[in-house]
Amino acid sequence: xxxxxxxxxxxxxxxxxxxLLGSLRLIKGPDVPNRALAFDLITLQAVGIVAxxxxxxxxxxxxxIAMVAxxxxxxxxxxxxxxxxxxRDGE
Amino acid sequence: xxxxxxxxLIVASIGALIMLISSIGVLxxxxxxxxxxxxxxxxxxxxxxxxxAAGLFYPNYLARMVALVILFFVTGPIAATALSxxxxxxxTPAAKEAMLEFNEMENGRQRTKRKPAKKxxxx
Numbered sequence: 001x002x003x004x005x006x007x008x009x010x011x012x013x014x015x016x017x018x019x020l021l022g023s024l025r026l027i028k029g030p031d032v033p034n035r036a037l038a039f040d041l042i043t044l045q046a047v048g049i050v051a052x053x054x055x056x057x058x059x060x061x062x063x064x065i066a067m068v069a070x071x072x073x074x075x076x077x078x079x080x081x082x083x084x085x086x087x088r089d090g091e
Numbered sequence: 092x093x094x095x096x097x098x099x100l101i102v103a104s105i106g107a108l109i110m111l112i113s114s115i116g117v118l119x120x121x122x123x124x125x126x127x128x129x130x131x132x133x134x135x136x137x138x139x140x141x142x143x144a145a146g147l148f149y150p151n152y153l154a155r156m157v158a159l160v161i162l163f164f165v166t167g168p169i170a171a172t173a174l175s176x177x178x179x180x181x182x183t184p185a186a187k188e189a190m191l192e193f194n195e196m197e198n199g200r201q202r203t204k205r206k207p208a209k210k211x212x213x214x
Contacts, residue, residue, distance in 0.1 A: 004096045011107040015141075018107075018114035025118050025126075033123050033178035040170060041117055041130055048110060048141040052103065060149045066142070067159055074166045081173035085180050 008056045015052065019045045036080040043073030099148045106140020113137060122190045123178045127171055134167035 022045060026038035047066045054062035109132055116129025139160040146156025182190065 004100065007100045008103070011103055014107045014111050018111040021114040021118045025114075031123075031181065033174060033181060034126065036174060036177075037123070037126055037130055038117065040174075041114060041133055044133055044138045045110060045114070048106065048138055051141045051145040052107075055099070055103070055145055055148045060152055063145055063149070063152050063156070066145075067155065070138075070159060070163070074170055077170045078173050081170075081177040084177035 005056060008052055012049065012052050012056070015045055015049050019049065032080070032084060036077060036084075039080075040073055040077040043069065043076070047073070095147065099144045102140050102147065103144035106137050106142075106144065109133065109140065110137035123182075124175065124190060127175055127178075131167065131171050134171065135164055139163055 019042060022038055022042045026035055026042060029035040029038055047070045050062050050066045050069065054060055054066070113129045113133035116132075117126050120126050120129055142156050142159050142163070146153040179187070
C-alpha cells in the first residue's frame, strides 16, 4: 500500500465532509447573504478537491480547471453582493 | 519515502484541516458576520495550503499556483467585505439590533447596547 496515496485519500475524505457541511448551510441558510457565503465556501472546497485529485491521479491539467473555478467563484460572490446592495438602494 | 511527498502531505493536511474547521464554523456559528469570520480562514489559509501542495507536487505548475495563492490573498478580503456590506444593507433594523453590539455604519451616530465599562478613577 502506497502511504502517500492513502494520506491524500484521507485528506479527500476530510474535504468531502466539509463540502457536505457547507452544502447543509446552503440548504438551511435563512436568507440570501448566508447562501452566497455558503456557495463561495463550496466553490473553494471544490477547487481544493480538484487540486487533491490532480495530485492523487497524476493529472496536472486538472489544476487549470481549479484556477478557472477559483476566479469564477470570486466573480460570482462579488456579483451577488453587488446585486443585493443595488436592489436595496433602488427601493 | 521521498522528502517532497512528506512536505506535500504536510502542507495539504494543514489546508484540509483549516477547511474542515472553518466549514464547521460556517455551519454552527449564530449569525452572518460570525460566519463571515469563519469563512475568511478557508478563503485564504485553507485553500492556499491545498493549492500550494499541488504546486509543490508538480514543479512545472509552481509559478502558476503561487500566482493563484496571491490572487486568493487579494480577492478573499474583497469578497468578504462586499458580502458583509450586502448583508448589512439587507438586514432589517431589528436584526441589526440583535446582531450588532456596536453599529459603526449608522450615519456617524454610534450606539452601544451595553453600558461601557466603568473607568477607574484616575490615580
